[in-house]
Amino acid sequence: MPLVDDIARAELEQLSARGLLRTLEPLRTPPGAEIELRPGERLVNLCSNDYLGLAGDPRVAGALADGARQWGAGAGASRLVSGDFLPQHELEGALAALAGTEAALLFNSGYAANCAIVPVFAGPEDLILSDVLNHASLIDGCRLSRARVEVFPHRDLAAVERLLAKTPARRKLLVTDAIFSMDGDRAPLRELQALCDARGALLMVDEAHATGVFGPRGAGLCAQEGVQPALRMGTLSKALGVAGAYVAASRAVCDLLVNRARPLVFSTALPPALACAALESLRIATGPEGEQRRARLWSNVRRFAAGLEALGRPASADSPIVPFILGDPDTAVQVAARLRELGHLAKAIRPPTVPAGTSRIRFALSAAHSAAQVDAALAALRTALLVK
Ligand SMILES: Cc1ncc(COP(=O)(O)O)c(C=O)c1O
Structure with a gap:
C-alpha cells in the first residue's frame, strides 16, 4: 500500500513532466492594477476578474469591516438553521431589482451556485444541453444532476436545434456561459432563448463575467440582449x-432552491458582512460611477484589441477577457514568465482548463488599468513573443 505522500509525489511528477504543474504564490498587496508578488516585484495585474476595479476599493472594504462589526465575522450556520440575516435579504432584493426578476437567492460562490442549481432542475430522466466551452462549475453541476448530458459544439445553434428536436426527455435544460471564461466570446443568447422557447426547454445562463460589465446599470448580458x-x-x-x-x-x-439546493442547505451561509460589502459594491457599480468605470473598461478593451491587431493577432473586443492562444503548455508558460520579467502578470492557462493544443495567455482588462498600462502590456507582449 503506497503512502499518501508517494501517491501525491508521483502525480505531481507526472504533471510537471507534461508542463501542467500549478503552484500557489501569494500577493503581498491588495488587489488592484498594480500588485506585488516577490518582495519589491511590482507587476501590472493583467489576469484578475476585478473588471471594475472594486475588489480593493476602500468603500467596499469599509462596508465589509462595518458589516463585520455589526453582524460578526461568520454566519454560524446554514441559512435554514440560524445563518439567515437581514443583509442577505437586502442584497437579494437589490440583485432581483437589478435583474428585473421577482426574486434572487445567494450562494457562497459561483462554483457552488452552478453545482446547486443544475441538479434541482434536471435529474436522471432529463436532458441537459451544454456548450463544450462552459465553465467547469456548470460541467460539474451537470454531472451531479445525473441527467443525460449532450455537449454541443461551441455556439452551434444548428446542433442545439437538432438535439432539442429529437429528445423524448421529460425535461430539457440548456446551460451556457454568457461570456465564455477562457475565450471571452459571447453566447448567442437571443437565438438560444428562441430555440428553447420553441422546444419547451429551460434556459440557464451563467453571467459570472457579465454581471457589472454589460447591460444597463451593469445588469448583465441577458439585460443587454433583452x-x-x-x-x-x-x-x-x-x-x-x-x-x-x-x-x-x-x-x-x-x-424550491431553498428546499432542494444541496450547497445551500448543507453549507454555512455567506457571512452577512460579505452581503454588506456586496451591497456597497452594487451601489457603486449600478450608479453613475459604475457607468464611468464601464466606459474606462471598454476603452481599455478596445485599445488592447486594436494593439493586438497591430501585432498581427486580431482579437475581438467582445468582453474584457482576451485570450492569446499559443498552443502547447510550455510555450504559454515561457511567454508568461517573460511577461513577468517585463513587469506584467498574465498567467498561462493550460489543460484541463482549456482544450489540449490551445494553451494560452488569458488577458483580463480592468477599469483600474490606465491607457499607459494597456500600451505597456502590449509592448511587453511584443517583446515576450520575440524572445520566444
Ligand atoms: C463562467 C464561470 N462560472 C462560474 C465561475 C465560478 O465563480 P466563483 O469564482 O464565484 O466560484 C467562474 C469563475 O471562476 C466562471 O468563469
Whole structure:
C-alpha cells in the first residue's frame, strides 16, 4: 500500500513532466492594477476578474469591516438553521431589482451556485444541453444532476436545434456561459432563448463575467440582449469584487432552491458582512460611477484589441477577457514568465482548463488599468513573443 505522500509525489511528477504543474504564490498587496508578488516585484495585474476595479476599493472594504462589526465575522450556520440575516435579504432584493426578476437567492460562490442549481432542475430522466466551452462549475453541476448530458459544439445553434428536436426527455435544460471564461466570446443568447422557447426547454445562463460589465446599470448580458432566461446566475466575485453568487429568477424557483439546493442547505451561509460589502459594491457599480468605470473598461478593451491587431493577432473586443492562444503548455508558460520579467502578470492557462493544443495567455482588462498600462502590456507582449 503506497503512502499518501508517494501517491501525491508521483502525480505531481507526472504533471510537471507534461508542463501542467500549478503552484500557489501569494500577493503581498491588495488587489488592484498594480500588485506585488516577490518582495519589491511590482507587476501590472493583467489576469484578475476585478473588471471594475472594486475588489480593493476602500468603500467596499469599509462596508465589509462595518458589516463585520455589526453582524460578526461568520454566519454560524446554514441559512435554514440560524445563518439567515437581514443583509442577505437586502442584497437579494437589490440583485432581483437589478435583474428585473421577482426574486434572487445567494450562494457562497459561483462554483457552488452552478453545482446547486443544475441538479434541482434536471435529474436522471432529463436532458441537459451544454456548450463544450462552459465553465467547469456548470460541467460539474451537470454531472451531479445525473441527467443525460449532450455537449454541443461551441455556439452551434444548428446542433442545439437538432438535439432539442429529437429528445423524448421529460425535461430539457440548456446551460451556457454568457461570456465564455477562457475565450471571452459571447453566447448567442437571443437565438438560444428562441430555440428553447420553441422546444419547451429551460434556459440557464451563467453571467459570472457579465454581471457589472454589460447591460444597463451593469445588469448583465441577458439585460443587454433583452433575454429573460428561466435561470440567470451571476457572481459577486468578479466585477463586483467581493465573493459569492446569486440566481435571479421567480419566487417559486428561489423557494424550491431553498428546499432542494444541496450547497445551500448543507453549507454555512455567506457571512452577512460579505452581503454588506456586496451591497456597497452594487451601489457603486449600478450608479453613475459604475457607468464611468464601464466606459474606462471598454476603452481599455478596445485599445488592447486594436494593439493586438497591430501585432498581427486580431482579437475581438467582445468582453474584457482576451485570450492569446499559443498552443502547447510550455510555450504559454515561457511567454508568461517573460511577461513577468517585463513587469506584467498574465498567467498561462493550460489543460484541463482549456482544450489540449490551445494553451494560452488569458488577458483580463480592468477599469483600474490606465491607457499607459494597456500600451505597456502590449509592448511587453511584443517583446515576450520575440524572445520566444
Ligand atoms: C463562467 C464561470 N462560472 C462560474 C465561475 C465560478 O465563480 P466563483 O469564482 O464565484 O466560484 C467562474 C469563475 O471562476 C466562471 O468563469
